Amino acid sequence: MKLKTFTAKSMPEAMAQVRNVMGDDAIIVSSEEGKRIGGVRIVAAVEARHRPQETAKGKNGEAKKPATRPGKEPIRPYDRAELRAILTHHGLPHALSERIMTAAEAINAPALIEALTAAFDTVLNFQPLADRPHRPIALIGPSGAGKTAAAAKIAAEAVLNGRSVSLITTDTDRSGGIEQLDRFARLMNLSLATAAYPEELGAVIQAIDKAGANRDITLIDTRGANPFSPRELAEAHAFVEAAGAEPVLVLPAGTDAEEAADIALSFAEVGVQRLIATRLDAARRFAGPVNAARSGRLALAAFSRSPFVAEGLETATPLMLARLFSALPQPIIRKTAPSPSSKQSAAK
Secondary structure (H helix, E strand, O other): OEEEEEEEOOHHHHHHHHHHHHOOOOEEEEEEEEHHHOEEEEEEEEOOOOOOOOOOEOOOOOEOOOOOOOOOOOOOEOOHHHHHHHHHHHOOOHHHHHHHHHHHHHHOOOEHHHHHHHHHHHHOEEOOOOOOOOOOEEEEOOOOOOHHHHHHHHHHHHHHOOOOEEEEEOOOOOOOHHHHHHHHHHHOOOOEEEOOOHHHHHHHHHHHHHOOOOOOEEEEEOOOOOOOOHHHHHHHHHHHHHHOOEEEEEEEOOOOHHHHHHHHHHHHOOOOOEEEEEOHHHOOOOHHHHHHHHHHOOEEEEEOOOOOOOOOOEEOOHHHHHHHHHOOOOOOOOOOOOOHHHHHHHHO
């Protein structure tokens, strides 16, 4: 297996470098983007014996389809009709769907995955969570969105990378709220602090600072907030202000697209600028986080595929999102119960 790193100003340029140097059979191992690296960095892999294929010509001078290795699917060429079908399947609103289509066509990409990657890179913002954020991170969102599991995953990733972590929860009212995160904390040899009120949270943060702990990351798991309740939004904002934290929205991936947009707009009013999409394993359509990010002007930060802490968060990138959209699931076959008359006929 041969590995090579490519750096470019944008995702389409980096993908073009991969295709030109390593061929269509190259596998994207990882991708990263941001100001720190000055654009986009992609690590690609290809079998050492493989070389990019030259375009073969037929008897009439027409290009032949490139051969593929046994057992490997051929590269899907960019097709406008297929791209529209994909966006329709995921339930994107018409205006956003058209904007993505326009962005994809402007790139003139030869492959579907590249067209989608370039379109998402143009239309959406992506900003991963930092290893050492300059202020605490408060995970906020509706009840049941997966905030506690996300907090545990972020903490576990930090501990595995040698980072020091302070873990706090304000979810003191919900039955089992403290116990769930405390169990995760003890497994990571972390202590869990609690704060029932904004003033108490502010005191906890001050105590951490006075102790000189110099924590690399402080995580705050908050109680669920109804995005359409001014009182609950004000309470969530009070906790964020008391901690001097950055609020990050946590939202299930299968949320209805229009509902997700309304939720994002509500939480944007309390300072949310980034989004973590959870429960990818329990969703078949991913318009929710895309429409939420676009409508609320939020940057996609990370994805969570399962509730298991061992399966950590994945950094959100245009390429990863393109793969999610293009990997259409198999249709569900719904079985209907036989009618009484059919049962009688079968008995005869």
